[in-house]
Amino acid sequence: MTAVSKPGVKSEPAEAITEMEQVRRAQQGDVAAYEALYRMHIGRIYALCLRMTGNRATAEDCAQDAFIRAWRKLAQFRGTSAFGTWLHRIAINEVLTRRRSAGRERAHMELVDNEQQITRAERRGNANEHRLDLEQAIAALPEGARHVFVMHSVYGYSHEETAGTLGVAVGTCKAQLHRARKLLRANLDA
Amino acid sequence: MNESDASEALDRAAAALPAAIDPERDLWPAIEACIVSKPASRPTPRAWPHPGWAGQLAAAVTLMAVASIATFMLVDRPQAPAQPDEQALAWADIWAEPARFGARDALSQEYLDARHALTTTLEQRLGALSPDTRALVVANLIEIRQALDAINVALAEDPDNALLQRLLLKTYQDEMYVLVNLNSTTQPIRERIEL
The missing domain is CATH 1.10.10.10 (Winged helix-like DNA-binding domain superfamily/Winged helix DNA-binding domain)
Known part of the structure; x- marks a missing residue:
């Protein structure tokens, strides 16, 4: 079982240095650097959105909009917290902002493929x-x-x-x- | 196992869930399309049948920023009764236009339903805004709809133009983004923070 990482906590100092450099470049308008940040964090942000919403499509929308919003607010990121923590906050706000939007009612998460849908006892x-x-x-x-x-x-x-x-x-x-x-x-x- | 032990076991299992789950599709292309949208700097092909639409599209894409700012103004403003005016009447005409994708392709029913629901809710809430705020929001929404109409006309004449298709799709996405944001931020505060 994979150990959980708390929001924004980095496992390797080298990764943190690389990430900060990517953040700095992204703040200067470097889209490629922002894509690198996206690749680093999308798994965690999507997992958060998926668990908060319980719906894949809504989670994708929330994660997508969280990264768009983060890009627009990137100049406000001062590095006082980890970038991942900052992103987490934005993603949570994105989920809460749209939770009552029309046409986006929650459906149950479909994590199990049909062939895996066997009884719990089994x-x-x-x-x-x-x-x-x-x-x-x-x-x-x-x-x-x-x-x-x-x-x-x-x-x-x-x-x-x-x-x-x-x-x-x-x-x-x-x-x-x-x-x-x-x-x-x-x-x-x- | 007593309740306390069961809760602890549950929390341990929850904390051990994987930190990352990859989405089924790559979200980056849509994100990139949104963050690099600077229509003013885009080259405008001369062959396109409606040169004026590019300017409208530029307005539509930049609207998101304007609309987002406007929505911050909406929440705490004193509420005023709706007062029909010329802008509202013009908007009503444009608003009634159904979404379409050129003359050949069709938009999904799910999207159309969601768009209709958001539009209907927003219409109801617009009446409670102050006249200035309502005018700003409506003016922005009119520009989006006019841009969509202009692109649709161009696409009807050149249905295989991939760039037009992408721009139309992107503008619909922008419109949806604005509608969702407006609907979310015009909800009464008490309703938004209710758990």
Whole structure:
């Protein structure tokens, strides 16, 4: 199972140097440098959008628009946080901005191909299958509970950060997390 | 396993989910098309039947920035009742035009439905904006629709022109981007932050 990386955390100093250089070039209008940044981060940004929205098409739109928005705001990036962290924030805001847009109602995430759609009982014992179960259960959560669970439990944001980003009280955030866990356990144990 | 242990196990499993998932399609071409759009610096082929449309397209593409700025003005403005004026009437005519893609190709029903839903919602919300803000938003939307119309006319006369096809697609994408942003940012604040 792949270890999760918290938003913006880099594993290699060399990568960070390269990334900062790419950011500097992109800030000067270098589209190729920005494409390199896109290649570095699209997987994480798309994963975040996919888990927050529970819908592939919407997640693609959100990720795409997040990179467009980030390009336009690139001059405002001062390097006080990691570029990935900054991108994460933009992507989360993109998801929240469009979550109520007409015609983009959430559908369940379709992570499993038809031939893989076997019963849960048959899949027990396989880590990847448990992961898919969890991904699907997260996607099926009500929107508020899903946003809190994804930000707090998957990506490691604190309750204060999560509540602040979502525009709710910390108490509401904790209540939504409790609700999410309860629903997930019920779903996964079913 | 008690509730606390089960929650901890759930959080451990969640934290261990893969940090990255690749999208099924490469999003970069669309992103690049959007961020490098500088129509004023694009060469304009002389053979195109409607030289005037390029200027309108330039306006349409740069509209996104204008519209984005305008949307920041929308949220906290005092609300005023809708007052029909000439601009609104002109806009109503243009707005009623269905989306099309030249004379030969068709747009997907899913896209048409989404566009119609966004347009309808936006129309309802425009009435609650201050007259100045509404005028700015409507003027920008009119320019987008006029640009779309001009490109469609050109494409009808030259249906195999790949550049025209791409420009039309891009302008529809820009329009959708503006519509989504306007719809999102004109929602009442209480509705937007509700969890």
